[in-house]
Amino acid sequence: MTTPPPPERWALQLLAVLADLDRCEHGRHEGDPGSSCGGPSRGNPHTGPGHGRYGHPVVLPPRHRKHDPAAWRTTTTREDPST
Template structure:
């Protein structure tokens, strides 16, 4: 994959990070290249690459993001965050995230909470809650910020390093405490 490009001003730019192998499957083949070990004989690419994932910077310090699967070979696409990276353009998935975010907004009315811009995904926010069982956090797209008008905005907030699994274990424990079962 050649990610050097000529910008509209005619200046050739190349990426400062090595992206040559980012889209390879575990068998070493680029996405959609022939691969006898992947299903259907075509490389599935890197399962860890998610559209919108921040992967580095170019020589000018611009952030690079994994583009959608149809744009992996387009150098300009690596410099643009895909539209709604969390949900893509799937209206059903967008509605599901909106419903989840309504629940998260409800929890922010019961536990101390703050919201800050997401440093890893431009256009997204991170809501942090301090539950009785520990910190919880979720990424929130800009279009759902209307649900969080009551939450105090801060410049930064310390993430405690919890995983998604730990977050939901803490949420279950906090709800059990809330109900008096713990």
């Protein structure tokens, strides 16, 4: 598997942020099964940013960093490939 060039990698990272906006704090999309949610997930019922796959909050970055995918994430871990 080859690594995409920087412009494509940047676009894929921003798409990953967009895909996470509807996740609940347990990292589940609406309708996903999850024991942490007490049944099917309601997703992100708030109007603000959601959570990453592993429950890390997605935050609104400062305006000058809105095009930086890393600025939308608050925590990175080795187990979370989306950060």
